[in-house]
Amino acid sequence: MAGLRTWLAERLPLDAVAAAIAHKTVPQHRHSFWYYLGGMTLFFFGVQVATGILLLLYYRPSAGEAYDSVQFIMTRVPFGWLIRSIHSWSANLMVGAAFIHLFSVLYLKAYRKPRELTWISGMLLLFITMAFGFTGYLLPWNELAYFATRVGTDIPGAIPLIGDPLVTFLRGGPQVTGATLTRFYGIHVAVLPAITTVLLGLHLVLVQYHGMSVPPSVDAEAARAGRPTPVMPFVPHFALRDLFGWTVALALLAGLSAYLPWELGTKADLFAAAPAGIQPEWYFLWTFQALKVVPGHVFGIEGELVAIGALSIGAIGIVLLPFLDPNTARARTVVNWLASVAVVFMVAMTLWALMGGVQ
Protein backbone atom coordinates (compact mmCIF):
# COMPACT_ATOMS: atom_id res chain seq x y z
CA MET A 1 0.00 0.00 0.00
CA ALA A 2 2.77 2.41 0.96
CA GLY A 3 4.59 1.29 -2.17
CA LEU A 4 1.59 2.15 -4.34
CA ARG A 5 1.29 5.56 -2.67
CA THR A 6 4.97 6.32 -3.33
CA TRP A 7 4.64 5.14 -6.92
CA LEU A 8 1.62 7.44 -7.48
CA ALA A 9 3.21 10.38 -5.64
CA GLU A 10 6.18 10.21 -8.02
CA ARG A 11 3.80 10.58 -10.95
CA LEU A 12 0.99 12.78 -9.63
CA PRO A 13 1.01 15.92 -7.41
CA LEU A 14 -0.64 13.95 -4.56
CA ASP A 15 1.09 15.79 -1.73
CA ALA A 16 0.23 19.19 -3.16
CA VAL A 17 -3.45 18.19 -3.55
CA ALA A 18 -3.57 16.73 -0.01
CA ALA A 19 -2.00 19.92 1.39
CA ALA A 20 -4.48 22.10 -0.52
CA ILE A 21 -7.43 20.08 0.81
CA ALA A 22 -6.07 20.22 4.35
CA HIS A 23 -5.66 24.00 4.16
CA LYS A 24 -9.02 24.75 2.51
CA THR A 25 -11.30 26.66 4.87
CA VAL A 26 -14.74 28.26 4.70
CA PRO A 27 -15.48 31.56 6.51
CA GLN A 28 -17.92 31.28 9.40
CA HIS A 29 -20.39 34.14 9.86
CA ARG A 30 -24.12 34.77 9.94
CA HIS A 31 -24.50 34.48 6.14
CA SER A 32 -22.52 31.21 5.83
CA PHE A 33 -25.71 29.24 5.12
CA TRP A 34 -25.79 30.58 1.56
CA TYR A 35 -22.44 28.91 0.81
CA TYR A 36 -24.30 25.58 0.59
CA LEU A 37 -26.51 26.59 -2.35
CA GLY A 38 -23.86 26.19 -5.05
CA GLY A 39 -23.05 22.69 -3.80
CA MET A 40 -26.77 21.92 -3.68
CA THR A 41 -27.15 22.95 -7.34
CA LEU A 42 -24.17 20.74 -8.17
CA PHE A 43 -25.81 17.81 -6.36
CA PHE A 44 -29.02 18.16 -8.39
CA PHE A 45 -26.90 18.38 -11.54
CA GLY A 46 -25.24 15.08 -10.59
CA VAL A 47 -28.69 13.52 -10.12
CA GLN A 48 -29.66 14.83 -13.58
CA VAL A 49 -26.61 13.26 -15.21
CA ALA A 50 -27.20 9.88 -13.53
CA THR A 51 -30.97 9.69 -14.15
CA GLY A 52 -30.55 11.18 -17.64
CA ILE A 53 -28.17 8.39 -18.63
CA LEU A 54 -30.66 5.81 -17.28
CA LEU A 55 -33.53 7.38 -19.28
CA LEU A 56 -31.41 7.25 -22.45
CA LEU A 57 -31.49 3.43 -22.31
CA TYR A 58 -35.22 3.31 -23.16
CA TYR A 59 -36.09 6.72 -24.66
CA ARG A 60 -36.61 6.96 -28.43
CA PRO A 61 -36.17 10.42 -29.95
CA SER A 62 -38.74 10.49 -32.77
CA ALA A 63 -42.20 12.04 -33.05
CA GLY A 64 -43.72 8.61 -33.65
CA GLU A 65 -42.09 6.85 -30.70
CA ALA A 66 -41.10 9.44 -28.06
CA TYR A 67 -44.40 9.60 -26.17
CA ASP A 68 -44.87 5.83 -26.22
CA SER A 69 -41.29 5.23 -25.06
CA VAL A 70 -41.75 7.55 -22.06
CA GLN A 71 -45.05 5.81 -21.31
CA PHE A 72 -43.19 2.49 -21.51
CA ILE A 73 -40.56 3.78 -19.07
CA MET A 74 -43.26 4.87 -16.64
CA THR A 75 -45.52 1.83 -16.83
CA ARG A 76 -43.40 -1.19 -17.79
CA VAL A 77 -39.76 -0.62 -16.89
CA PRO A 78 -39.12 -1.54 -13.21
CA PHE A 79 -38.67 1.73 -11.27
CA GLY A 80 -38.96 3.62 -14.55
CA TRP A 81 -41.62 5.90 -13.01
CA LEU A 82 -39.17 6.68 -10.20
CA ILE A 83 -36.22 7.47 -12.47
CA ARG A 84 -38.31 9.71 -14.73
CA SER A 85 -40.00 11.49 -11.81
CA ILE A 86 -36.67 12.09 -10.10
CA HIS A 87 -35.26 13.49 -13.36
CA SER A 88 -38.20 15.92 -13.68
CA TRP A 89 -38.29 16.93 -10.01
CA SER A 90 -34.54 17.27 -9.77
CA ALA A 91 -34.56 19.50 -12.87
CA ASN A 92 -37.03 21.82 -11.15
CA LEU A 93 -35.20 21.81 -7.82
CA MET A 94 -31.91 22.41 -9.65
CA VAL A 95 -33.33 25.53 -11.32
CA GLY A 96 -34.70 26.64 -7.93
CA ALA A 97 -31.36 26.08 -6.18
CA ALA A 98 -29.51 27.86 -8.99
CA PHE A 99 -31.79 30.91 -8.70
CA ILE A 100 -31.37 31.06 -4.91
CA HIS A 101 -27.60 30.67 -5.40
CA LEU A 102 -27.63 33.54 -7.92
CA PHE A 103 -29.52 35.93 -5.68
CA SER A 104 -27.56 35.01 -2.53
CA VAL A 105 -24.28 35.66 -4.40
CA LEU A 106 -25.76 38.92 -5.65
CA TYR A 107 -26.91 40.16 -2.23
CA LEU A 108 -23.64 39.10 -0.56
CA LYS A 109 -21.70 40.92 -3.33
CA ALA A 110 -19.55 37.87 -4.03
CA TYR A 111 -19.24 38.94 -7.70
CA ARG A 112 -16.76 41.73 -6.84
CA LYS A 113 -13.13 41.74 -8.00
CA PRO A 114 -11.44 39.24 -8.39
CA ARG A 115 -14.50 36.97 -8.87
CA GLU A 116 -15.94 38.52 -12.07
CA LEU A 117 -15.21 35.42 -14.15
CA THR A 118 -16.77 33.16 -11.51
CA TRP A 119 -19.93 35.28 -11.73
CA ILE A 120 -20.00 35.29 -15.56
CA SER A 121 -19.40 31.51 -15.79
CA GLY A 122 -22.16 31.04 -13.19
CA MET A 123 -24.62 33.20 -15.14
CA LEU A 124 -23.82 31.29 -18.34
CA LEU A 125 -24.40 28.03 -16.44
CA LEU A 126 -27.80 29.36 -15.35
CA PHE A 127 -28.73 30.11 -18.98
CA ILE A 128 -27.50 26.62 -19.96
CA THR A 129 -29.64 25.16 -17.15
CA MET A 130 -32.69 26.93 -18.54
CA ALA A 131 -31.81 25.65 -22.03
CA PHE A 132 -31.60 22.14 -20.55
CA GLY A 133 -35.08 22.68 -19.07
CA PHE A 134 -36.52 24.03 -22.32
CA THR A 135 -35.11 21.29 -24.57
CA GLY A 136 -35.84 18.49 -22.08
CA TYR A 137 -39.45 19.63 -21.67
CA LEU A 138 -40.23 18.75 -25.32
CA LEU A 139 -38.74 15.24 -25.23
CA PRO A 140 -41.87 13.38 -23.92
CA TRP A 141 -43.71 14.89 -26.94
CA ASN A 142 -46.89 15.73 -25.06
CA GLU A 143 -49.42 18.46 -25.76
CA LEU A 144 -48.14 20.98 -23.19
CA ALA A 145 -44.53 20.54 -24.29
CA TYR A 146 -45.48 20.84 -27.95
CA PHE A 147 -47.18 24.23 -27.53
CA ALA A 148 -44.57 25.49 -25.06
CA THR A 149 -41.97 24.73 -27.75
CA ARG A 150 -44.03 26.41 -30.49
CA VAL A 151 -44.21 29.58 -28.37
CA GLY A 152 -40.62 29.39 -27.09
CA THR A 153 -39.06 28.88 -30.51
CA ASP A 154 -41.26 31.58 -32.04
CA ILE A 155 -39.94 34.23 -29.63
CA PRO A 156 -36.56 34.78 -31.39
CA GLY A 157 -38.57 35.38 -34.60
CA ALA A 158 -39.22 38.93 -33.38
CA ILE A 159 -35.51 39.81 -33.64
CA PRO A 160 -34.99 41.91 -36.77
CA LEU A 161 -33.05 40.35 -39.71
CA ILE A 162 -31.77 37.14 -38.06
CA GLY A 163 -35.13 36.24 -36.43
CA ASP A 164 -36.59 33.97 -39.10
CA PRO A 165 -33.38 32.02 -39.90
CA LEU A 166 -32.89 31.57 -36.15
CA VAL A 167 -36.39 30.10 -35.74
CA THR A 168 -35.75 27.69 -38.64
CA PHE A 169 -32.41 26.72 -37.11
CA LEU A 170 -33.97 26.04 -33.69
CA ARG A 171 -36.91 24.06 -35.10
CA GLY A 172 -35.02 22.23 -37.81
CA GLY A 173 -37.60 23.60 -40.26
CA PRO A 174 -40.31 26.25 -40.40
CA GLN A 175 -42.67 24.39 -38.00
CA VAL A 176 -42.26 22.42 -34.77
CA THR A 177 -42.21 18.80 -35.98
CA GLY A 178 -40.34 15.55 -35.37
CA ALA A 179 -37.28 17.35 -36.77
CA THR A 180 -37.43 19.73 -33.79
CA LEU A 181 -37.63 16.79 -31.40
CA THR A 182 -34.48 15.13 -32.75
CA ARG A 183 -32.68 18.46 -32.75
CA PHE A 184 -33.67 19.22 -29.14
CA TYR A 185 -32.67 15.69 -28.15
CA GLY A 186 -29.18 16.17 -29.60
CA ILE A 187 -28.85 19.54 -27.88
CA HIS A 188 -30.16 18.17 -24.56
CA VAL A 189 -27.99 15.04 -24.34
CA ALA A 190 -24.81 16.09 -26.16
CA VAL A 191 -24.34 19.79 -26.92
CA LEU A 192 -25.41 21.25 -23.56
CA PRO A 193 -23.60 18.60 -21.46
CA ALA A 194 -20.38 19.32 -23.41
CA ILE A 195 -20.67 23.09 -22.82
CA THR A 196 -21.61 22.48 -19.18
CA THR A 197 -18.54 20.31 -18.60
CA VAL A 198 -16.25 23.17 -19.68
CA LEU A 199 -18.14 25.97 -17.89
CA LEU A 200 -18.72 23.99 -14.70
CA GLY A 201 -15.06 22.95 -14.63
CA LEU A 202 -14.03 26.60 -14.96
CA HIS A 203 -16.57 27.72 -12.34
CA LEU A 204 -15.38 25.13 -9.79
CA VAL A 205 -11.68 25.79 -10.43
CA LEU A 206 -12.29 29.53 -9.92
CA VAL A 207 -14.22 28.88 -6.69
CA GLN A 208 -11.28 26.82 -5.38
CA TYR A 209 -8.73 29.34 -6.60
CA HIS A 210 -10.35 32.40 -4.99
CA GLY A 211 -11.91 30.68 -2.00
CA MET A 212 -15.25 31.77 -0.53
CA SER A 213 -16.06 35.48 -0.70
CA VAL A 214 -16.68 37.24 2.61
CA PRO A 215 -19.51 39.81 2.38
CA PRO A 216 -18.39 43.47 2.79
CA SER A 217 -20.60 43.90 5.89
CA VAL A 218 -18.91 40.92 7.63
CA ASP A 219 -15.47 42.22 6.64
CA ALA A 220 -16.33 45.65 8.06
CA GLU A 221 -17.54 44.12 11.34
CA ALA A 222 -14.35 42.07 11.67
CA ALA A 223 -12.28 45.20 11.04
CA ARG A 224 -14.21 47.14 13.70
CA ALA A 225 -13.86 44.31 16.21
CA GLY A 226 -10.17 44.08 15.37
CA ARG A 227 -10.19 40.29 14.85
CA PRO A 228 -10.37 38.14 11.70
CA THR A 229 -13.56 36.36 10.62
CA PRO A 230 -13.46 32.78 12.01
CA VAL A 231 -13.11 29.91 9.53
CA MET A 232 -14.11 26.24 9.39
CA PRO A 233 -11.90 23.56 7.77
CA PHE A 234 -13.54 22.30 4.56
CA VAL A 235 -12.55 18.69 5.31
CA PRO A 236 -14.19 17.19 7.22
CA HIS A 237 -16.48 19.84 8.81
CA PHE A 238 -17.93 21.75 5.84
CA ALA A 239 -17.89 18.68 3.57
CA LEU A 240 -19.94 16.67 6.09
CA ARG A 241 -22.51 19.48 6.35
CA ASP A 242 -22.65 19.59 2.53
CA LEU A 243 -23.16 15.83 2.46
CA PHE A 244 -25.94 16.06 5.05
CA GLY A 245 -27.73 18.68 2.90
CA TRP A 246 -27.42 16.41 -0.13
CA THR A 247 -28.98 13.44 1.67
CA VAL A 248 -31.88 15.69 2.74
CA ALA A 249 -32.24 16.76 -0.92
CA LEU A 250 -32.20 13.11 -2.01
CA ALA A 251 -34.93 12.28 0.53
CA LEU A 252 -36.95 15.25 -0.74
CA LEU A 253 -36.57 14.02 -4.34
CA ALA A 254 -37.64 10.51 -3.37
CA GLY A 255 -40.63 11.85 -1.44
CA LEU A 256 -41.78 14.17 -4.24
CA SER A 257 -41.34 11.46 -6.87
CA ALA A 258 -43.23 8.86 -4.82
CA TYR A 259 -46.13 11.06 -3.76
CA LEU A 260 -46.33 13.45 -6.70
CA PRO A 261 -45.04 11.43 -9.68
CA TRP A 262 -44.48 13.60 -12.76
CA GLU A 263 -47.40 13.38 -15.19
CA LEU A 264 -47.00 12.53 -18.85
CA GLY A 265 -50.12 14.30 -20.15
CA THR A 266 -51.66 13.59 -23.55
CA LYS A 267 -49.73 12.93 -26.73
CA ALA A 268 -49.01 15.98 -28.91
CA ASP A 269 -51.45 16.51 -31.80
CA LEU A 270 -49.99 18.87 -34.39
CA PHE A 271 -53.42 20.00 -35.57
CA ALA A 272 -55.28 20.39 -32.26
CA ALA A 273 -55.99 23.76 -30.64
CA ALA A 274 -53.79 24.87 -27.76
CA PRO A 275 -55.66 23.73 -24.61
CA ALA A 276 -57.08 26.36 -22.24
CA GLY A 277 -54.93 26.98 -19.16
CA ILE A 278 -51.71 26.12 -20.99
CA GLN A 279 -48.56 27.24 -19.14
CA PRO A 280 -44.82 26.65 -19.36
CA GLU A 281 -42.62 25.38 -16.52
CA TRP A 282 -42.76 27.60 -13.40
CA TYR A 283 -39.37 29.20 -14.04
CA PHE A 284 -40.57 30.56 -17.38
CA LEU A 285 -43.94 31.69 -15.96
CA TRP A 286 -42.93 35.28 -15.28
CA THR A 287 -41.65 35.67 -18.85
CA PHE A 288 -44.84 34.00 -20.11
CA GLN A 289 -47.01 36.40 -18.11
CA ALA A 290 -44.99 39.39 -19.36
CA LEU A 291 -45.54 38.24 -22.97
CA LYS A 292 -49.23 37.83 -22.21
CA VAL A 293 -49.85 41.32 -20.81
CA VAL A 294 -47.73 43.32 -23.25
CA PRO A 295 -50.19 44.63 -25.90
CA GLY A 296 -49.80 43.98 -29.64
CA HIS A 297 -48.06 47.31 -30.17
CA VAL A 298 -46.19 49.63 -27.78
CA PHE A 299 -45.46 53.10 -29.21
CA GLY A 300 -45.77 51.64 -32.70
CA ILE A 301 -43.28 48.82 -32.05
CA GLU A 302 -44.49 45.21 -31.97
CA GLY A 303 -45.17 44.34 -28.30
CA GLU A 304 -43.30 41.04 -28.53
CA LEU A 305 -40.13 42.84 -29.65
CA VAL A 306 -40.43 45.32 -26.75
CA ALA A 307 -40.77 42.48 -24.20
CA ILE A 308 -37.85 40.52 -25.68
CA GLY A 309 -35.72 43.67 -25.89
CA ALA A 310 -36.36 44.50 -22.23
CA LEU A 311 -35.58 40.91 -21.13
CA SER A 312 -32.37 40.84 -23.20
CA ILE A 313 -31.16 44.14 -21.74
CA GLY A 314 -31.89 42.81 -18.24
CA ALA A 315 -30.00 39.56 -18.96
CA ILE A 316 -26.95 41.37 -20.39
CA GLY A 317 -27.02 43.80 -17.46
CA ILE A 318 -26.96 41.05 -14.86
CA VAL A 319 -24.15 39.15 -16.64
CA LEU A 320 -22.04 42.33 -16.71
CA LEU A 321 -22.98 43.35 -13.15
CA PRO A 322 -19.41 43.06 -11.72
CA PHE A 323 -18.29 45.69 -14.25
CA LEU A 324 -21.30 47.98 -13.73
CA ASP A 325 -21.01 48.02 -9.93
CA PRO A 326 -18.28 50.52 -8.87
CA ASN A 327 -18.12 48.70 -5.49
CA THR A 328 -19.01 51.61 -3.23
CA ALA A 329 -21.41 51.46 -0.27
CA ARG A 330 -23.89 53.56 -2.28
CA ALA A 331 -23.65 51.26 -5.33
CA ARG A 332 -24.23 48.25 -3.07
CA THR A 333 -27.49 49.80 -1.86
CA VAL A 334 -28.56 50.50 -5.45
CA VAL A 335 -27.76 46.90 -6.50
CA ASN A 336 -29.74 45.57 -3.53
CA TRP A 337 -32.74 47.69 -4.47
CA LEU A 338 -32.58 46.72 -8.15
CA ALA A 339 -32.26 43.03 -7.24
CA SER A 340 -35.22 43.33 -4.87
CA VAL A 341 -37.33 44.99 -7.57
CA ALA A 342 -36.38 42.16 -9.97
CA VAL A 343 -37.28 39.49 -7.39
CA VAL A 344 -40.61 41.15 -6.56
CA PHE A 345 -41.39 41.54 -10.28
CA MET A 346 -40.57 37.88 -11.03
CA VAL A 347 -42.51 36.57 -8.02
CA ALA A 348 -45.52 38.83 -8.68
CA MET A 349 -45.68 37.89 -12.39
CA THR A 350 -45.35 34.20 -11.50
CA LEU A 351 -48.17 34.41 -8.94
CA TRP A 352 -50.34 36.32 -11.42
CA ALA A 353 -49.76 33.61 -14.03
CA LEU A 354 -50.53 30.88 -11.46
CA MET A 355 -53.81 32.57 -10.58
CA GLY A 356 -54.84 32.40 -14.23
CA GLY A 357 -53.52 35.74 -15.44
CA VAL A 358 -55.69 37.67 -17.86
CA GLN A 359 -58.45 35.46 -19.26
Place this chain on the structure above:
Amino acid sequence: MASDKVGSPGLSEQPRNPGRRRAIDWLLGSWFVGVCGAVVYPVTRYLVPPEITEAPTLSVKAGTASTLAPNTARLVPFGQTPAIVVRLKTGELRAFSGTCTHLSCTVQFRPDLEHIWCACHNGHYDLTGRNIAGPPPRPLDAYEANVQDDEIVISRRT
Protein backbone atom coordinates in the same frame (compact mmCIF):
# COMPACT_ATOMS: atom_id res chain seq x y z
CA MET B 1 18.84 28.58 -18.30
CA ALA B 2 21.27 30.15 -20.74
CA SER B 3 24.20 28.46 -19.02
CA ASP B 4 22.48 25.06 -19.52
CA LYS B 5 22.72 25.50 -23.24
CA VAL B 6 26.48 25.89 -23.22
CA GLY B 7 27.90 22.65 -24.51
CA SER B 8 24.58 21.42 -25.90
CA PRO B 9 24.66 22.74 -29.46
CA GLY B 10 21.69 20.57 -30.44
CA LEU B 11 19.33 22.72 -28.32
CA SER B 12 19.95 26.18 -29.75
CA GLU B 13 16.81 28.28 -30.15
CA GLN B 14 18.36 30.10 -33.10
CA PRO B 15 17.39 28.45 -36.40
CA ARG B 16 20.12 28.07 -38.98
CA ASN B 17 17.85 29.70 -41.52
CA PRO B 18 15.34 32.12 -39.91
CA GLY B 19 13.78 33.06 -43.25
CA ARG B 20 12.99 29.44 -44.06
CA ARG B 21 11.50 28.85 -40.57
CA ARG B 22 9.24 31.90 -40.97
CA ALA B 23 8.11 30.74 -44.39
CA ILE B 24 7.30 27.27 -43.08
CA ASP B 25 5.42 28.77 -40.09
CA TRP B 26 3.43 30.90 -42.49
CA LEU B 27 2.62 27.89 -44.68
CA LEU B 28 1.60 25.77 -41.67
CA GLY B 29 -0.51 28.64 -40.31
CA SER B 30 -2.32 29.04 -43.65
CA TRP B 31 -2.74 25.28 -43.86
CA PHE B 32 -4.38 25.28 -40.41
CA VAL B 33 -6.71 28.18 -41.27
CA GLY B 34 -7.69 26.37 -44.48
CA VAL B 35 -8.42 23.14 -42.62
CA CYS B 36 -10.53 25.05 -40.05
CA GLY B 37 -12.51 26.61 -42.90
CA ALA B 38 -12.98 23.22 -44.54
CA VAL B 39 -14.44 21.93 -41.26
CA VAL B 40 -16.46 24.98 -40.21
CA TYR B 41 -18.16 25.58 -43.57
CA PRO B 42 -19.82 22.16 -44.03
CA VAL B 43 -20.73 21.97 -40.33
CA THR B 44 -22.43 25.39 -40.45
CA ARG B 45 -24.27 24.42 -43.62
CA TYR B 46 -25.25 21.08 -42.04
CA LEU B 47 -26.83 22.84 -39.03
CA VAL B 48 -29.26 24.78 -41.21
CA PRO B 49 -32.05 22.39 -42.24
CA PRO B 50 -32.64 22.02 -45.99
CA GLU B 51 -35.71 23.70 -47.41
CA ILE B 52 -38.22 21.06 -48.36
CA THR B 53 -40.00 22.46 -51.35
CA GLU B 54 -43.59 21.35 -51.38
CA ALA B 55 -46.28 22.37 -53.77
CA PRO B 56 -48.05 25.18 -51.86
CA THR B 57 -51.38 24.02 -50.50
CA LEU B 58 -54.08 25.89 -52.37
CA SER B 59 -57.17 24.16 -51.05
CA VAL B 60 -58.15 21.33 -48.71
CA LYS B 61 -61.32 19.45 -47.87
CA ALA B 62 -62.52 20.29 -44.39
CA GLY B 63 -65.18 17.63 -43.70
CA THR B 64 -68.90 17.58 -44.22
CA ALA B 65 -70.77 20.86 -43.98
CA SER B 66 -73.95 19.40 -42.46
CA THR B 67 -72.11 18.09 -39.36
CA LEU B 68 -70.70 21.52 -38.48
CA ALA B 69 -73.35 23.09 -36.26
CA PRO B 70 -73.89 26.87 -36.02
CA ASN B 71 -71.64 28.62 -33.46
CA THR B 72 -68.99 25.84 -33.63
CA ALA B 73 -65.75 25.38 -35.51
CA ARG B 74 -63.41 22.69 -36.76
CA LEU B 75 -59.61 22.58 -37.03
CA VAL B 76 -58.20 20.94 -40.15
CA PRO B 77 -54.69 20.52 -41.55
CA PHE B 78 -53.93 23.02 -44.32
CA GLY B 79 -50.62 21.73 -45.65
CA GLN B 80 -48.17 21.86 -42.74
CA THR B 81 -50.25 24.27 -40.66
CA PRO B 82 -53.73 24.17 -39.10
CA ALA B 83 -56.77 26.05 -40.46
CA ILE B 84 -59.95 26.84 -38.56
CA VAL B 85 -63.34 26.75 -40.23
CA VAL B 86 -66.14 28.47 -38.31
CA ARG B 87 -69.90 28.11 -38.80
CA LEU B 88 -71.44 31.42 -37.75
CA LYS B 89 -74.79 31.59 -35.95
CA THR B 90 -76.24 32.80 -39.25
CA GLY B 91 -75.04 29.59 -40.88
CA GLU B 92 -72.34 31.31 -42.91
CA LEU B 93 -68.96 29.52 -43.15
CA ARG B 94 -65.68 31.36 -42.66
CA ALA B 95 -62.13 29.98 -42.68
CA PHE B 96 -58.85 31.35 -41.34
CA SER B 97 -55.32 30.25 -40.69
CA GLY B 98 -55.33 28.48 -37.31
CA THR B 99 -51.93 29.87 -36.33
CA CYS B 100 -52.03 32.75 -33.84
CA THR B 101 -50.12 35.78 -35.14
CA HIS B 102 -48.58 36.38 -31.69
CA LEU B 103 -46.38 33.35 -30.98
CA SER B 104 -47.86 30.77 -33.38
CA CYS B 105 -50.00 28.68 -31.02
CA THR B 106 -53.10 27.04 -32.52
CA VAL B 107 -56.28 29.08 -31.97
CA GLN B 108 -59.74 27.74 -31.10
CA PHE B 109 -63.35 28.89 -31.38
CA ARG B 110 -65.06 29.91 -28.13
CA PRO B 111 -68.82 29.36 -28.46
CA ASP B 112 -69.36 31.32 -25.21
CA LEU B 113 -67.56 34.40 -26.59
CA GLU B 114 -68.70 33.74 -30.17
CA HIS B 115 -65.25 34.50 -31.49
CA ILE B 116 -61.78 32.99 -31.99
CA TRP B 117 -59.43 32.74 -29.00
CA CYS B 118 -55.85 31.64 -28.40
CA ALA B 119 -55.27 29.89 -25.08
CA CYS B 120 -51.53 30.47 -24.96
CA HIS B 121 -51.46 34.21 -24.27
CA ASN B 122 -55.15 35.14 -24.28
CA GLY B 123 -55.38 36.56 -27.81
CA HIS B 124 -58.86 37.34 -29.23
CA TYR B 125 -59.95 37.59 -32.88
CA ASP B 126 -63.40 38.49 -34.18
CA LEU B 127 -65.18 36.51 -36.87
CA THR B 128 -63.48 38.41 -39.67
CA GLY B 129 -60.12 37.29 -38.23
CA ARG B 130 -59.30 40.76 -36.90
CA ASN B 131 -57.20 40.88 -33.69
CA ILE B 132 -59.47 42.59 -31.15
CA ALA B 133 -57.80 41.99 -27.77
CA GLY B 134 -54.65 40.63 -26.19
CA PRO B 135 -51.13 40.49 -27.62
CA PRO B 136 -51.70 39.40 -31.29
CA PRO B 137 -50.21 42.07 -33.54
CA ARG B 138 -51.99 41.14 -36.81
CA PRO B 139 -55.27 39.60 -38.02
CA LEU B 140 -55.45 35.91 -38.91
CA ASP B 141 -54.99 35.13 -42.61
CA ALA B 142 -58.44 34.60 -44.11
CA TYR B 143 -59.24 31.70 -46.47
CA GLU B 144 -62.22 31.12 -48.76
CA ALA B 145 -64.75 28.59 -47.48
CA ASN B 146 -67.11 26.98 -49.97
CA VAL B 147 -69.37 23.94 -49.96
CA GLN B 148 -69.35 21.39 -52.77
CA ASP B 149 -71.77 18.47 -52.38
CA ASP B 150 -71.88 18.91 -48.57
CA GLU B 151 -68.05 18.93 -48.45
CA ILE B 152 -66.43 22.09 -47.06
CA VAL B 153 -63.54 23.21 -49.25
CA ILE B 154 -61.25 25.92 -47.95
CA SER B 155 -58.82 27.62 -50.26
CA ARG B 156 -56.19 30.30 -50.20
CA ARG B 157 -57.44 33.67 -51.45
CA THR B 158 -55.87 34.60 -54.77
